[in-house]
Structure formats: structure tokens, C-alpha cells
Amino acid sequence: MTSATFPADPKPPAGWSRYFGFSTDAKVIGIQYIVLAFFYFLVGGFLAMIIRGELITPASDLVDRTVYNGIYTMHGTIMLFLFIFPVLNGLNNLLIPTMIGAPDMAFPRLNTAAFWLVPVFSLLLVSSFFVPGGPAAAGWWSYPPVSIQNPLGHFINGQFLWILAVALSGISSIMGAVNFVTTILRMRAPGMTLFRMPVFCWTALAAQSLQLIGLPALTGGAIMLLMDLSFGTSFYRAEGGGDPVLYQHFFWFYSHPAVYVIILPVFGIFSEIFPVYSRKPLFGYVYVALASFIIVGLGLVVWVHHMFPSGVSQWMRDLFMGTTMLIAVPTGVKVFAWLGTIWRGKLRLTTPMLFCLGGLFNFVFAGITGIMLATVPVDIHVSNTYFVVGHFHYVIYGAAVMGIFAAIYHWFPKFTGRMPYEGLGKLHCLLTFVGANLNFLPMHPLGLMGMPRRVSSYDPEFTFWNVIASLGAFLLGVSIIPFLLNMLSSWIRGPKAGHNPWNAIGLEWLLPSPPPVENFEDEVPTVISRPYGYGTGEPLVEHQAEIERRLELQEATA
Amino acid sequence: MTSAIPTPAPAHGHGEHPKHNLTGFIIFLCSESVIFLAFFSGYAILKTSALNWLPAGVDGLEWRTPLLNTVVLLSSSGAIVVAEHFKAKEKLWLFRAFWLLTMAMGAYFLYGQAVEWSGLKFGFTSGTFGGTFYLLTGFHGLHVATGILLMGIMLIKSFIPGNYEGGEQGVQATSLFWHFVDVIWVVLFLLLYVWQA
Ligand code: HEM
Ligand SMILES: [Cu+2]
Numbered sequence A: 001m002t003s004a005t006f007p008a009d010p011k012p013p014a015g016w017s018r019y020f021g022f023s024t025d026a027k028v029i030g031i032q033y034i035v036l037a038f039f040y041f042l043v044g045g046f047l048a049m050i051i052r053g054e055l056i057t058p059a060s061d062l063v064d065r066t067v068y069n070g071i072y073t074m075h076g077t078i079m080l081f082l083f084i085f086p087v088l089n090g091l092n093n094l095l096i097p098t099m100i101g102a103p104d105m106a107f108p109r110l111n112t113a114a115f116w117l118v119p120v121f122s123l124l125l126v127s128s129f130f131v132p133g134g135p136a137a138a139g140w141w142s143y144p145p146v147s148i149q150n151p152l153g154h155f156i157n158g159q160f161l162w163i164l165a166v167a168l169s170g171i172s173s174i175m176g177a178v179n180f181v182t183t184i185l186r187m188r189a190p191g192m193t194l195f196r197m198p199v200f201c202w203t204a205l206a207a208q209s210l211q212l213i214g215l216p217a218l219t220g221g222a223i224m225l226l227m228d229l230s231f232g233t234s235f236y237r238a239e240g241g242g243d244p245v246l247y248q249h250f251f252w253f254y255s256h257p258a259v260y261v262i263i264l265p266v267f268g269i270f271s272e273i274f275p276v277y278s279r280k281p282l283f284g285y286v287y288v289a290l291a292s293f294i295i296v297g298l299g300l301v302v303w304v305h306h307m308f309p310s311g312v313s314q315w316m317r318d319l320f321m322g323t324t325m326l327i328a329v330p331t332g333v334k335v336f337a338w339l340g341t342i343w344r345g346k347l348r349l350t351t352p353m354l355f356c357l358g359g360l361f362n363f364v365f366a367g368i369t370g371i372m373l374a375t376v377p378v379d380i381h382v383s384n385t386y387f388v389v390g391h392f393h394y395v396i397y398g399a400a401v402m403g404i405f406a407a408i409y410h411w412f413p414k415f416t417g418r419m420p421y422e423g424l425g426k427l428h429c430l431l432t433f434v435g436a437n438l439n440f441l442p443m444h445p446l447g448l449m450g451m452p453r454r455v456s457s458y459d460p461e462f463t464f465w466n467v468i469a470s471l472g473a474f475l476l477g478v479s480i481i482p483f484l485l486n487m488l489s490s491w492i493r494g495p496k497a498g499h500n501p502w503n504a505i506g507l508e509w510l511l512p513s514p515p516p517v518e519n520f521e522d523e524v525p526t527v528i529s530r531p532y533g534y535g536t537g538e539p540l541v542e543h544q545a546e547i548e549r550r551l552e553l554q555e556a557t558a
Numbered sequence B: 001m002t003s004a005i006p007t008p009a010p011a012h013g014h015g016e017h018p019k020h021n022l023t024g025f026i027i028f029l030c031s032e033s034v035i036f037l038a039f040f041s042g043y044a045i046l047k048t049s050a051l052n053w054l055p056a057g058v059d060g061l062e063w064r065t066p067l068l069n070t071v072v073l074l075s076s077s078g079a080i081v082v083a084e085h086f087k088a089k090e091k092l093w094l095f096r097a098f099w100l101l102t103m104a105m106g107a108y109f110l111y112g113q114a115v116e117w118s119g120l121k122f123g124f125t126s127g128t129f130g131g132t133f134y135l136l137t138g139f140h141g142l143h144v145a146t147g148i149l150l151m152g153i154m155l156i157k158s159f160i161p162g163n164y165e166g167g168e169q170g171v172q173a174t175s176l177f178w179h180f181v182d183v184i185w186v187v188l189f190l191l192l193y194v195w196q197a
Helices: A016-020 A026-054 A065-100 A108-130 A158-186 A199-230 A244-278 A285-299 A314-326 A328-342 A351-374 A376-382 A386-416 A422-440 A443-449 A460-493 A544-557 B018-049 B064-088 B092-118 B127-157 B169-194
Strands: none
Touching (some): A065 A386, A199 A244, A244 A351, A244 A386, A422 A443, A443 A460
């Protein structure tokens, strides 16, 4: 970049090729993350279609039983480690620097390395389909003793590759987390105190702190699992004096917080988007921001709720039931804050807003089933049934994936400079909402009736709800078509976007669309008020009118 | 790390924001401590719930050699502080001398560990006792080796003219890492050698 006078080059270096190489630019890396993640969303989704295809009839007729074990294991693993974490890191890369007015991430080369580890471990994971014995088949949580058996005796087997891939994913996530936390703590625009920071950055900070605290436990547990599997130790082998439940502690000490790593940024997205399309400030901004960290604290002490049937002592069950229910409080604070924001607002039902509304609805539903699951007697009854599968897909698809779609539609114009098509977007939203509910709602009655998860055949009495669920799943499969069409066609030839097409408030909307390589460079505006000043007429930064006039001028002459 | 020396204006181009390295490294260390915490708690759980903790023919760990090792490692933390002190006074040769001394003490620790390992009558497949012993000492040893490597890099960097003027975060970070490795060892020593009952 050359010298920095404010209307900087309106265009970043053009050309698609930069998306295929080692770039250190957070905005390029962000898009690399998101595109790669959606590639794996298709792969994981394809596996889900096979699962639902198998389950449309009671008999195990589409795939072999052992193949089925591999398929749901890889579906879960791919969706989590190759879709949802990467797509969120992509959003972090795009949004954090632009929202806080930083030129880039704190450690651009670390950022590059963290990203490129993802394709590397993804290939490792996918290659496990082609080794003798097939991919890992112990479920995405890989509990011993199933996960430390190696019946064929090959050193390189599916489970081995799975552990390596998960460990590499952990390293990549830690590199990312160090970067995001440092960036947020050290590189904010002048005047942007923590309590003037957009909620998305608060939630990203909270989520990444959880990564830093939780992930090493999983990595440690996975190292011991690998040694048991491949090198003859017996940390988790009961017959050698080990303790299989120990692994469950390591695993859930991370993997429960992992659900907050996923949902917290989505809370951030809701908090950004509801005010824009309601034209009202975020209700209770300070409480929404702080609640993120209460969730972090509590989220670290609830993991045993995944182990109620694993033979833990009664006092632990009681304790963890209590802490789990407490989490409903900070979460409820957020939900009411969003409702308060929408309340009597001038709602604009754009695609991002519709996705957020649908996501919020699904999230509340999942919250209710979550409280049910936190109750020890209920959990013991429905543990390992489809009730659990239904609950977490409501969170993860119903709320998180819908929130992520909302974010993509909302910030698409900012980072591509093109507007997405509303019609296709709304169609996508409708299909997603209907498909998700049709798919995941029937799983609840199925679970209550006693249908276990991770089986390829079932008693014919479960057929009715399974057929409905499968039809919903195929609808979800179809829903991705308008999305891909929309993204491709609007990126290539969509209408040009101005710097602030939604009339939103935030530093990122004071940049040209797409922003130049180093965002504001040396002319970072000074923040003078809280975010979300909708309807108050208060400017966000010094000389705001001037900055906007310059951007408009630039757009008029472009 | 704002020093009196004015930073040369455009010295950092795109891709470098050196003033945050230490922050990032501290965050990383906090995270890294959790993996040790995981191993420590795993060890404690396995040990307290074991029926036969010690493998047949083994009656505990000899603690005298490891104690000597501990003393050397702990003193090396002092040596690195002295080294840093001399760097602050811009006495680069004294800094290098003490830096090298720290490295040597670290290397002695690793050597002592290797000697101990080679004299043991159990392997890492000897039950959870053997597994956790080698896991903990091995993982810690890996960190000691990493620390020595980092110090080597910093030592080489000290020969780049003007490199250490106005504070070098790499030196601070390495020293911090070394103290971290030390503290971990103290906990490890207490858990493995002192708690033998
Ligand atoms: C295309 C929409 C999806 C459908 C139709 C679907 C369907 C299913 C079904 C039926 C199962 C249970 C398999 C069994 O127990 O036999 C399952 C498991 C799972 N799904 Fe999905 N899913 C979808 C999307 C997602 C997404 C987006 C995520 C996460 C980001 C996800 C994460 C998981 C996980 C972690 C499991 C558990 C795997 C295991 O039991 O080890 N799914 N899915
Ligand atoms: Cu949980």
C-alpha cells in the first residue's frame, strides 16, 4: 500500500487469484475460510442425506451397518471441525478488524498459517475414507473403548487419522484464538473503550477465550487416546488399570464450551442485526455484552451434564444440573434484550432479519429442550436417543447456521461490493426454516418414544416420524441451491453496493465496499459514542458527516 | 513496551505489528498451562483410583537425582533473570554469557532426565503408572528442549547489529517461557516424586 490519504484506493487489488494463495490479508483469509467451510458444508450435508436416506425405512438397506457408523461419525466431525469453526473464524477475520478499525489482525502470518492448517487436516480426515477399515466410526466424541480398538491392526487407520486431524484442528484454532484475542485487546480504534465495542467483538472475545481455556484439555485427552490406540498405553483401558470415563471428562471439558464457541458469535450476530432492521438501539447493551462472560464462566463448569449416565457420583450430577440450569439466566438476558430491541421497532423484513428471527425462534425452542436435558432424571431417560440429536440440531442448524446465513447476507455487500438478491435470499430462508423444523422436530417424539441414535435400522413403530424427518432433510438439501445461486450470481454480476446499503451504524460501514487492504490505514476515526445509536441521531465517530460525504462522492464518481 | 527511543517511522510494513508479540505470547502460555493441568488432573485421578498403582517389581521412584535436576533448573531461572538484567543495561556480552549459562543448565537438566529414564525398570506401557510418568516428564522435557531452542534463536539474533535496541520482546517472551517451564516442573516434581504414598 502506498501513502494514506483518506479516500484511499477504493479497490483492493482485484483478481480471484489472491484467494488461492498464501495471503496475509484478514479479508482475503476470511473469505478463504468461509468458502472452504461451505465446501465442507456440502460434504457433511451429503453425508447427512445418506443418513436420512437410510432412515426413511426401518430396515438397514441403503448402506451397510459398519459404513453407517463411519458416516455419522464423519458427518458430525466434518460439520463441526470443517464447517462451523472455520466459517466462524472466517467471520471473525472479516468483522473483527473492520469493526474495531484495525488495519489487519495482530499477527497476519500466524493468521495465514492457522488458515492453511485447515485444508491440511481436512485432507487427512477425508483420506480416512480410503484406508483399510474405513474412517473413524466411534461417533464424533470418540469414546474409548470403541475408539481404541484397532481390529485390523494397521498402524494408519481411520481412528488414527481422526485423532491427528482433531489435534491439528486444535492447533489451528489456538493460533486463531491468540490472534483474535490480541487483536481485540490491543488494536481498537481510538475512543473505542470495551464498552463502546460492538457486541459481535464481545462475543468473539468470549468465544475465543473459551477456545484458549478448553481446547488444550481436548488436545491432552486426544494425545492420551492416540497413545492408547497406537502405542500400547492403558490410560483409558479398564483392563490395564485405566479409566475410560477420564476421557469423557477431557472431551466434554472442551466440547461443552465448544457449543458456546459456536453460539456466542451467533448471539453477537443477532445483537448486530436486530438493531439495524428495527431502527432501535440494542436493548440493554451493557448487560448483553457482560452476559457473554458470565456464559464463559458458567460454561466451563457444566460439562458433566453430558455424563449423567456414565457412572458419575450423585453429588456431581446434582451440582452440574444446577450450574447448567443457571446458564439459562445470562442466556435469557440476551433473548429478552433482543425481544426488547424488536419491540415496537420499525421492522424491515430483509433476508438477514428473517434469518435472525427464524434463528431466534429455533434457539428458544432448543433452550427449552436444553433445560429438559439438564434435568438428571429426564436426561437419563432420553440419553443417547433422538431427543438429543433433535435438541442439538435445533441449536446448531436452527439457530447457529441460520445466524451465520444472516451474517453472510448482511455483510456480503461490505466485503464483495455487490448486493445479494433479496428474492432468492428469502426463498432460501423459507426453505431453511421449514426444512429444519420438519427435519428436527420429529426427532423429539422419536427420542421420547425411545429410538436410539446411531442406528441404521429401527422398529417399524418409528417409521412415521422418520419419514417426515427425512423429507425435511431433503428440503434442507434443496435449500442450499438458491443460496449457492445467489452467492455466485450476485458476486459476479450483482448490483453494486454502496458503503452502507442497510443504513447501519458501525465502523465497518464507514469504509468503502469492499474495504481497501488496510481498512482505515492511518486515518482511523475516533469513536465518540456507544454502538447502535439507531434513532438517536448521535454520531458514532468524530467527523462522521465528512467521512460519509467523502464516501458518497467516491461512489458517485466510481 | 514503549521505550524512550523513538520508533523509526515506517519500519514496520504491512504484516508486522511487533508491539503485540508479548501479549500474544502471554495469552498462549495461559492456554498452554491448561494442557498440563489436564495431564496433572488425569494423573491424580488415575493414581487415586488405581488398585495396583506400582507395576510389579517397582517400589517407587528414586528422588535424589531428580532433586539435583530440580535445583539446577530452578537456578537457571535465576540465571536468565541476570541475563535480562544485563541486557537492560546494554551489556550485551554479559547478557550472552548468562544466556548461554541458562541454556547449559537446561541442557544439563535434559541430560539428567535421560540418565534417569535409562535407569528405570519400567516402560511407558507399564500400567497407568508408567504411562503417566513418561507422559508428564516427556511432555515437560519437550518444553525444556523448546526453551533451549528459543534461547538459541535469541542468542543468534543478539548478533544482528542494533537488533536489541529499545527492547526485544523475543527475549522477554523466552524468559517468560523459561519461568513457565520451571513452575510446571515444580508441580510435576511434587506430584511425581514427593507424593509417593
Ligand atoms: C443438512 C442438515 C443436517 C441433517 C439432515 C442432519 C442429520 C443428522 C442425523 C440424522 C444425525 C444422527 C445420526 C445418528 O445418530 O444415527 C446427525 C448427527 C450429528 N450431526 Fe447432523 N444433520 C445436519 C446438519 C448438521 C450440522 C450443520 C451440524 C453441525 C454443525 C451437525 C452436527 C451433527 C453432529 C455433531 C452429530 C452427532 C454425530 C454422532 O452421533 O457422533 N449436523 N445429524
Ligand atoms: Cu453441554
